[in-house]
Amino acid sequence: MIRQITLTETMRAALRKGVEDHKFSHGHALVLAGGPGRGGAARLAARAALRAGAGLVTLACPQVSLAENAAHLTAVMLTALPDAYTLRGMFADTRLNALCLGPGLGAPRALEMVPGALWGRRATVLDADALTAFEHDPGPLFNALHDKVVLTPHPGEFRHLFPDLARAWEAGEMSKIEATSRAAVRAGCTVLLKGHETVIASAAEEIAVHSATGEMAAPWLATAGSGDVLAGLIVGLMARGHSPFEAACSGTWLHAAAARQFGPGLIAEDLPDALPALFRDIGL
Ligand SMILES: NC(=O)C1=CN([C@@H]2O[C@H](COP(=O)(O)OP(=O)(O)OC[C@H]3O[C@@H](n4cnc5c(N)ncnc54)[C@H](OP(=O)(O)O)[C@@H]3O)[C@@H](O)[C@H]2O)[C@@H](O)CC1
Ligand SMILES: Nc1ncnc2c1ncn2[C@@H]1O[C@H](COP(=O)(O)OP(=O)(O)O)[C@@H](O)[C@H]1O
Incomplete structure (x- = not known):
């Protein structure tokens, strides 16, 4: 059965925070960033993950990019991540439960970090450079993918x-x-194929479609970095415990609804900051 993605009571309930929750009730997402001057995409994803309700979000960048990122981030935490060996070491912290790789990562860093990230078997979003880096030799990627x-x-x-x-x-x-x-x-995981009609499918053959047409049109999403925000929304929701398929569905709905809420003139950084008003409107 093909599900048309709309706001449901189940989705709304899963987005709420409980009165007795603390930040670790809502997970810790790690967003990997690339080199100097390329940090915007990862920062967009990190901010979106935090606005989606992840309890903690850390952006992990090369040492040389720390100053640039520190100048832009406040609620999002920051750490230096030199190599995949260090990334594997970070998995000793079991509270670190979701990862996002790709936005602004750069192909060389993606080729090193993606296998290390997948080794951790955490909920993981792979976008942008984490996909294109494997264009010529996808074997190592497909061998390492898992159902989270x-x-x-x-x-x-x-x-x-x-x-x-x-x-x-x-x-x-x-x-x-x-x-x-x-x-x-084939990939053994959830795949979200973007566009004004977004299709989401899981390895278990669940299928959902979001059509941003008619009353649901969101053409101002056709702007640089809006996909980076979507990746961040999904990792934020997975940090909070949503399944990969549900996070992809809810993230897609929130992404388009936030764009409609903001309206014409939208640029990518407006999307995370449109979420509080949207959450109020849907009664969270
Ligand atoms: N603010 C920031 O810091 C931002 C940073 N960003 C970061 O920059 C990095 C590279 O990203 P990018 O945007 O340069 O490359 P990308 O989107 O892969 O395009 C390359 C080629 O792919 C194609 N193509 C693209 N879209 C398509 C579509 N819908 N449907 C079909 N084809 C499509 C098209 O090729 P064509 O098919 O025309 O030959 C296009 O020329 C990456 O790390 C990203 O995160 C960006 O997110 C922007 C905001
Ligand atoms: N006309 C449109 N209507 C609705 N959504 C759109 C439209 N154009 C793009 N989008 C959405 O905007 C996002 C663009 O992502 P992507 O192409 O990865 O851009 P970027 O790499 O610049 O972040 C996707 O979620 C896509 O579904």
């Missing part, structure tokens, strides 16, 4: 990882839903 992962490709990134499915979809031989569903089964 959400891949969030736009159609160009989808083409890099699943060229045969993308070709069949683009040639009209296969629907977007079928292409996404086959990709999820």
Whole structure:
């Protein structure tokens, strides 16, 4: 059965915070960032994760990027992360329960960090450079993927990882839903294929569609960095304990609803900051 993503009472209930909760009740998300001058995308994702309600969010960047990121971050915490060995060491903290890799990461750092991140078997979003870095040799990525992962490709990134499915979809031989569903089964994880119609499929063959058309149109999402925000929303929700598929569905709904709430003129950094008013409007 194909689910049309709308706001449900279950989704609303899962977004609430309980009166007796503390920050660790809502998880700790780690967002990896790349080198100097490339930190914007990861900061967008980190801010979105915190606004989505993750209890703690840490941005992990190379030593050389600390000063740049420190100048931009306050509630989001910051740590230096030189290499994958150090990343593996961070998994000793079992409270660190969700990861986001890709936005602004750069291909060399993605090739090193993605296998290290997947080794930790935490809930993980892979987006942008964490997908394109494996374009020429996807084997190491596919061998390491697990069922707590959400891949969030736009159609160009989808083409890099699943060229045969993308070709069949683009040639009209296969629907977007079928292409996404086959990709999820092949990858053994959740796949979210972006666009004004976003399709989400899990390896267990759950399928959901969000159509941003008609009254639900959100054309101002066609702006640089809005995908980085979506990755952050999903990792924030997974830190809070949502399953990968549910986090992808709720994140997609929140992303488009926040864009509609803000309206024309939206740029990516407006999205996380539109969430408080949206949360009030939906009665959280
Ligand atoms: N504020 C910041 O710091 C921001 C930082 N960012 C960071 O920059 C890094 C690289 O990201 P990017 O945007 O340069 O590369 P990307 O989106 O892969 O485009 C490359 C090619 O892919 C294609 N393509 C793209 N979209 C498509 C679509 N919908 N449907 C189909 N095809 C599509 C298209 O190629 P074509 O198909 O036209 O040949 C395009 O030329 C990455 O780390 C990211 O996180 C950005 O997020 C922006 C905000
Ligand atoms: N016309 C549109 N209507 C609704 N959503 C859109 C539209 N164009 C783009 N989006 C959404 O905006 C986001 C763009 O992500 P992406 O292409 O990865 O951009 P970036 O890499 O700049 O962050 C995706 O979530 C996509 O579904």
